[in-house]
Amino acid sequence: MVLMKMKFPFEKRMKLAQGLWLLSWMATLAGALTFTLGCFLKTELRRRAEVMDNTEIHAVPNTLMIVGLASLGINYFAGRMCQDALDAGRFPRWKTFLQPYWGVSLFFTLLMLSTVIMSYAMKGNLEWSLKIGLKNGIRFYKDTDTPGRCFQKQTIDRLQMEFQCCGNTDFKDWFEVQWISNRYLDFSSKEVKDRVKSNVDGRYLFDGVPFSCCNPSSPRPCIQDRLTNNSAHYNYEHQTEELNIYIRGCREALVNYYMGLMNTIGAAVLSIFLVQSSVLVSLRYLQTAMEAVAGQENTEIETEGYLLEKGVKETIMEYVTPVLVFLQLNQVGSEDAEAGETPKATKPAVTWS
Numbered sequence: 001m002v003l004m005k006m007k008f009p010f011e012k013r014m015k016l017a018q019g020l021w022l023l024s025w026m027a028t029l030a031g032a033l034t035f036t037l038g039c040f041l042k043t044e045l046r047r048r049a050e051v052m053d054n055t056e057i058h059a060v061p062n063t064l065m066i067v068g069l070a071s072l073g074i075n076y077f078a079g080r081m082c083q084d085a086l087d088a089g090r091f092p093r094w095k096t097f098l099q100p101y102w103g104v105s106l107f108f109t110l111l112m113l114s115t116v117i118m119s120y121a122m123k124g125n126l127e128w129s130l131k132i133g134l135k136n137g138i139r140f141y142k143d144t145d146t147p148g149r150c151f152q153k154q155t156i157d158r159l160q161m162e163f164q165c166c167g168n169t170d171f172k173d174w175f176e177v178q179w180i181s182n183r184y185l186d187f188s189s190k191e192v193k194d195r196v197k198s199n200v201d202g203r204y205l206f207d208g209v210p211f212s213c214c215n216p217s218s219p220r221p222c223i224q225d226r227l228t229n230n231s232a233h234y235n236y237e238h239q240t241e242e243l244n245i246y247i248r249g250c251r252e253a254l255v256n257y258y259m260g261l262m263n264t265i266g267a268a269v270l271s272i273f274l275v276q277s278s279v280l281v282s283l284r285y286l287q288t289a290m291e292a293v294a295g296q297e298n299t300e301i302e303t304e305g306y307l308l309e310k311g312v313k314e315t316i317m318e319y320v321t322p323v324l325v326f327l328q329l330n331q332v333g334s335e336d337a338e339a340g341e342t343p344k345a346t347k348p349a350v351t352w353s
Contacts, residue, residue, distance in 0.1 A: 004307045008289040010300040014086065016289075020282045021082035027279045028075040030272040034112070035068025037265050044261065048254065050155050053132035056125055060262065063115045064269065070108040071276060077101060078283050088299040091290045098287060105280055112273045119266035123259055130251045134168040141210070142181040157212035163257065165250035166213035171227075173249070178203040179210065209245055218244030281307065 008016065042061035045052070077097075084090040137156050143149040160166055167173035185192050185204055195204050208225030215222075222244055226232040289305035 006285065006305050007302060008285070008305050009302045013286070013289050013303070016282065016286050017082045017085040020279065020286060021079050023275070023282065024075045024078040024082060024279050027272075027275050028072055028079070030275050031068050031071025031075060033068075034071060034269060034272055035065050037268060038062070038064030038068055041261065041265060044258070048159070050152065051130060051133040051137045051159065051250075051254070053129045053136070057122055057129060057258075060115060060118050060122060063111060063118070064265070067108055067112045067115060070104070071112070071272075074101075074105050074108065075276075075279060078279055081283065082286070085286055085290055088290065088293045092294050095291075102280075102284075109273065109276050109280060112269060112276065116266045116270045116273065119262040119269070122262065123255065126258055127251065127255050130254050131168065134251055134254075135173075138168060138173060138179065139177050141177070141179045144181065145183070157210060159250060159254075160210070160212040160246065163250060163253040164215070164246050165248045165253040166209055166246040167249050168251050169249040170247065171209050171213055171243075171245055171249075174209045174213070175205065175207050178205060180204060213245040215244050215246055220244050 038061040041064065042058065045058055045061065049055075081091070081094055084094065137152055140146070140149045140152045141156055142153070144153050182204075187193065187196075192204060195206060196202055199205055206225065207228045209227070211222070211224060214224055223233055223236070224245065227243065227245075228238055230236055230238060284307055285305040287305075289303045292303035293299050293301070
C-alpha cells in the first residue's frame with residue numbers, strides 16, 4: 001500500500017525542485033547555526049568546568065556539533081539533486097546514492113530530535129554535577145598554595161559576583177567549611193584557639209562569608225562576618241532584617257542560567273529539525289516523481305510521487321530484517337570462534353563383506 005501518494009504534472013515537479021533547492025540551502029545555513037550553537041554551549045560549560053563534577057552534560061553540545069556538521073553535507077547533496085531534477089537525463093545518476101543517503105539523513109535527523117529532548121531532560125544531571133562541584137570548590141577555596149587548586153578562590157569569587165549568588169545551596173554553606181587558610185590565622189589569639197578546639201576536626205569555622213557574597217546594591221556597608229550575632233553590629237537583627245549579602249545559592253543560579261540557555265537552544269534546534277524534515281519529505285516526493293520519468297520519451301508527462309512504496313510496518317521490517325540477520329550471523333560466528341572447535345571429519349564406516 002503506497003503511503004501519501006500525490007500527482008505531479010511537469011510544472012509542479014519543476015516548482016518542487018526549485019523550491020526544494022532554496023529550502024535545502026536554508027537548511028544548510030540552519031545546520032551551520034546548529035554547529036555554532038553547539039560550540040557556544042560547549043564553551044559556556046567549559047568556562048564553569050571547575051565547579052562541575054562530571055562532563056556528561058557535554059553530550060548535548062557534542063551532539064549538536066556532530067548533527068550540525070552532518071546537516072551541512074546532507075543539505076548540500078539535497079541541493080545538488082534538486083539541480084539535476086531540472087534535467088530528467090541527469091537525475092538517474094543519483095539512484096545508487098539515494099539508499100545510503102536516506103539512511104544517513106534519517107539517522108542524523110532523529111539524532112537532532114534526540115538532542116532537543118536531551119536539552120530539556122538534563123536538568124537533574126546538571127544540578128547533581130553542580131552540587132558536587134560547588135561543594136568541592138567551596139571546600140578548596142582556601143587552598144591558594146596547593147598546586148591544581150590555586151585558582152579555586154578566584155573562580156568561586158568571580159562566580160559569586162557574576163551570578164550574584166553565595167554558597168552552594170545558600171550563604172550558610174560557608175559556615176560549614178574552613179575557607180580561610182591557616183597561614184592567615186593568628187593562632188596566638190584566644191578566639192582562634194577556642195574556635196579550632198571547639199571543632200572535632202580542628203577546623204576554624206565561623207558565621208562569615210567571603211567578600212564576593214556582598215551585595216553592592218545594599219545601602220548598608222557589607223556585613224560579612226558574625227552574621228548570626230546581633231550584638232556584634234549596631235541596629236542589626238539577622239532573623240528579621242534583609243541581609244546585605246546574596247541570599248540565592250550558586251547552584252540555583254547556575255542551573256537557571258544553563259537550563260535557560262539549553263531551553264532556548266532546544267527551541268531553536270526544534271525549528272531546525274522541522275526545516276530538515278521538510279527537506280527530506282519534499283526530496284522523497286521529488287525522487288519518486290522523477291523515477292517515473294526514467295526511460296520515458298516524453299519527460300513532461302504527469303507522474304506520481306509518494307513517501308513510502310509500502311506501509312510503515314512493511315517498510316521498517318524491510319530495513320530491519322537484513323540487520324537482524326547480519327547480527328545473528330555475527331553472533332553465531334563469534335560463538336564458534338570462542339568455542340575454538342572445528343568440525344572433525346568423520347571416518348567412513350568400514351563394512352565387511
